[in-house]
Every structure is written in C-alpha cells, then in structure tokens.
Amino acid sequence: MTIKDIAELSGYGIGTVSRVINKQSGVSNKAREKILKIIEESNYEPNENARQLKKRAGDVIAIIMKGRRNGLFIDILERLTYMLSSMQEGSIVQIIDEDEDEVAEALRFIRDKNLKGLIFLGANLALFDDRMKEIDIPCIITTTSATDLPWKNVSSVSVDDESAASELVRYLASRGHKNIVVIGGSISEKQISYARYMGCKKGFQENGLEFDSERNYVACRYSMEAGYEVTKKILASSSDVTAIVALSDTIAVGAMRAIKDAGKQVPDDISVVGFDGIELSKFCIPRITTISQDTDNIAKRSVELLFKHMQNTLGNEHDIAPYRLVEGESVREWIRN
Amino acid sequence: MTIKDIAELSGYGIGTVSRVINKQSGVSNKAREKILKIIEESNYEPNENARQLKKRAGDVIAIIMKGRRNGLFIDILERLTYMLSSMQEGSIVQIIDEDEDEVAEALRFIRDKNLKGLIFLGANLALFDDRMKEIDIPCIITTTSATDLPWKNVSSVSVDDESAASELVRYLASRGHKNIVVIGGSISEKQISYARYMGCKKGFQENGLEFDSERNYVACRYSMEAGYEVTKKILASSSDVTAIVALSDTIAVGAMRAIKDAGKQVPDDISVVGFDGIELSKFCIPRITTISQDTDNIAKRSVELLFKHMQNTLGNEHDIAPYRLVEGESVREWIRN
DNA sequence: CTGAAAGCGCTTACAG
C-alpha cells in the first residue's frame, strides 16, 4: 500500500491524497471524504522514511538513557514517556550502557530520525565536545548540570549533587557518626558521581572528620548487586563502621541486605543513607533515609524546558531542581561508647 | 553532507561511494581509501531514511514493552538490550502503557523503521487479530504464551503462569494457610493475569479451600503503590488473613510495606509470596518467596528464537521457560489456634 | 480544488 495505490483507488492524484493525509486545506470535502474512507478501509499508513526524507521539521523526541540498572533513571524515564505520550508527542527511547558515548548516539539519531528534541537522561559531560556543534536541535541534559557547557541549545535540569551529598554527611555527623564509609560510582571528573563524591568529602571536612579516599570511599556500579558485594567486603575488613553513605538508593538496598546477612541490623548496628529517593526507597524495609530528587518535578521541568526551546529561540537555562533529605528508618543516633 | 558531496570531494561517482559505505566489493583500493578518508574527515554519516527507502532487508530490532512499572519487564528489557547491543544489533525500545495497543504500535514501527524483528515484552493476546496478517517479519512474544496464535512468524517464550500460580497456593496451603487473598492485575481473558488468576483458583480448589472471587481476589495495577493501597484495605476489612499472594514481586513489596505499617510482621503475622523473581526480590527485606522466572534465560531464548526465525524460515516455537519456586523469608508455617 | 513533476538522499541493476 502506497500513496500511489490510494490515489488510484480513489481516482484522485497523489498530491490530493497527500494533502488529505497531512490535514492541509485546499481539498474539496468530497475528495477528502472519499480518500479518507479508502485510507481507512485499506489500513494504509504512510511510509515514514519517505516523509522524513522530504520534510523539514522533525517531529519526534528522543530520550537517551545512560545505564540500565539506575533506579532513578528508570523512574524519570517512566515519567517522561508518560508525559510525552499524554501530550501526544512521539518519543523514542534509546538505552545505552553506563560507559557508552551518548553524544555519538545522539548524532546518529539526529541524522536518521528527524528529531525535534533530545533528552539526555544521565550524561558524562566530558563527552560533550566539539561534536555538539553539529547538533542544532534543543537538548536537555537531565540529572547533570550543564552550566559549563557553551551551547545555546543545551539546557539542563539537575539537583545540586555536591551540596546534597554534603548534607547527607552532615546529617550523619550530627547524629554522632564518625566512622562513615561512602560507596558510589567511579570518580572521574565531570561525572555525576564526582560531584557527589566531592560533596561527601566536603561534608567530612566541615564536620571535623578526616577523609581518606582510600579508606572512606569505595567505588562500585549503580546496582543492588554491586552495593551488596562492596558492603560485604567493607564489613569483613573493618568492624567499626557505623554508617554507610550509598550514592544511590539502588546501591543502598544492596548494602542493607548485606548488613542483614552479616547478622547486623539497620539502623541499630549500622546506619545507611541513600541518594535519589526512588519509589523503592519509600517501600523497602527499612525505608531509606535519602536525598529525594522529586523525579516528577525533574521530568516535568525537562519537558517544559524542551518545549520552551522548541517554541522560541530564547536562550538556555540550567535549572537546579530542589531536593530534600527525607528521613526514613535507616539511621539511628550513634552513642559513643 | 550528502553522498553527492562526498562523491564530488573524492572525484568519484555516487555509486562508488555507496559501495564503499556498504562495504561491497568491486571497488579499487585506491578509490576505497580516498573515499574513506573523505568520509572520515567530513564526519559524514548516511541518511538512514533514504537508505531504508531503498533497502529490502530491515536491520533493526524493535522491542515494545507494555507497562512502565513492571519490574519483571524492566529486568528483561535490561537483559535484551544488553544482549542485542553486545551482538552489535541495533535495537529500538518503545514503551507503551499497560492498556495501549501493542499491535497498532508494531504496525507503525514496521512501516517506518524497516525492522528485521520484533519483540513484544508483555502482550494482550486479544489484540493479536487480523492485523497481524500484515506483519511478515519474525515476532517474539515474551512472557505470554502464544500457542493459540495461528501465525507462523510468531513465536513465544513464557512460563506456565497457571501452573506456577497454583504451585504458589499449594505451597501456602501445605504450610497451613487457609485464609489467603490474591492480589494482581485485572482479569480479562487472554491477559497474563488471567492465567495466574486461574492458577490460583485451581490451587485453592485442589487444596480444599473455597475460592470466592469477591473475597479472595483483589485487582490492582502492577506497582508498589497499588500493592500498598490494596493491602491496606484488605487489612482494614478482614483481620483473619494469614497469607497474601501477590501476582508480581513489585506488588509484593508494596504489600509487605503495608503490613509493616499496620504494625504487623512478615512473615510472623502474615505471609507474603510474590511472582517473577526480579532482582529486588533477592535484596529486599525480607527476601520474597516467589516464582523465579529467570529473566536471563527468558531474554536469551527470546533472542535465540528471533535469530532462528531471521536466519531460516523454519516454523515457529512456543517455549515454556522453566520457573522455580524460590523460598525467601516471607512465609512461615501457620499453626492454627 | 486538482494533478503532473521535481526532488529528498540513497541503492542497485545496467552499461561500459
């Protein structure tokens, strides 16, 4: 079934059929009705490749999500796709690995898909180099701040990871914890883990605690499994840890399970705090004390900014989304003995 | 940058350039090198729409995932995209709502994207009607059995939901539980929930328990939130329930949290079993006794079947994936008093 | 209001 077939079946030319398909004016009612009927009956749908080849403006929004196991991203993705679909906006999701190159992926997408907008869900800013010059559609970077990026078509929505992380440490310190270990992603600059790492470090120092990156920080991937394994090792090697800062809730769940399996209780023996405030943090046992990122708000702002870009050519914006420390049941006051 | 530009820059014709791009033979080394160099320098990438328009064979695999909050699907999706990408196969993910029409979505995809294969992650078989006749590429339905579907290009991988569900009930019954409530999705025929529902019903009957669909079954969506709310209501209205069968682990997590918030313990006061065996079921507290679906195996078989279809035109297959009841920490023997 | 025709950027026989 092609537009030519429809034209023949209807007795009109392909130009007229095309106008009907695209809801353009300048077609008689008679023609429109007849053509619409035939399209309906034959179940015809235009070939998108041929359309794209001709059309100027893009009409789909792509979301590139970085990492497959990141609970926060999964939550935000869920919100994004939901919002977009209820706005009748087409969207395509591409999931790439934590260490793949999202900019290369974006370039490929733009060339092929005739996009009108792009959302990076998670990003390594180090990858945002000169190649970005070739991208002229609006881009939103979600969960990482792009303040330092020079491109006018790139906005971002993120929380202040550094300050949130240091708040987490301050919170533990204020409850008497002194032997704290942080577990989170690998620390290369321009990564989200880095800001959180720096925040923790600052938190230690501001509260009179020594921070030794060897002793107080252990890197792991963003998954329950990884959090579990790393915590197991920590517990085996140092028996005096009283609190663990997990740089994501997913990691925290793994950590709590490892503590339990070591015969200890959270929070009675060891306190745990998480990061992100994903849905699970409110339903697991114990509830996790965490930095709640308000995925709903982040998704909403991302979409809003994207549409603002698409509608006019105002400058970009770098939103700092609010966060708040939500107290769960995973921390207790530590009384020194 | 188009193929024409590359041709001009290189001094060769577009036919030759095209052959180089597509790694075809019949091009002199001299030409190949020169053209490759120019392509490299100019950062050229061919327009996919134009290629698709001409090409016969599709080259991308689409995954249509049904439901945004389904932990099992998220787990399988993670495996699928990982496998596909490590096989160097392009894949596109489309996420639709629990009650949207996946076949319509598939039709749209095929028309536009020049697919070579399609994986339905979750499906409502009632939607697989005559429209399927227009789909001639290999399709895999994952997690729902398509044995009854007449199309030769459609295979499926699923567990025997009915027997698994009844095993779950038998397990509880054998541990002395008599007041059991099942919570799960809405029960329209040809849905996955239906098979699980029927299995539970059978389980009740085979174990001498009366099954009243009003009293013993409560419908809810597949999310923690929904499981939480429904369980709260159940606890408020009937105080003699000793066990809850949640038809997904995600629901089970919500249920366990609700029980805890009602001041009761799992499993001491109320036992809970789940379904799916998602990663979370192994890390939450208590670990969930559940039907483990082995997402890894399901994903692997799905991909295998898909490739089998793509390589030759053998008939279809309907795989029954193994499941096993994994004992967690969420069930205890019920001693009648 | 309608149709014939050019052209989007490619691929692929067909000549040479």
Place this chain on the structure above:
DNA sequence: CTGAAAGCGCTTACAG
C-alpha cells in the same frame, strides 16, 4: 572497477 540513471514513497511548489 566505475558512472549515469532509475526508482524507493513521499511533499511541495507550480500550473491549471
């Protein structure tokens, strides 16, 4: 080994 040309299924001026 290479190039000119047809054609994929559309959209969009341009005539009428």
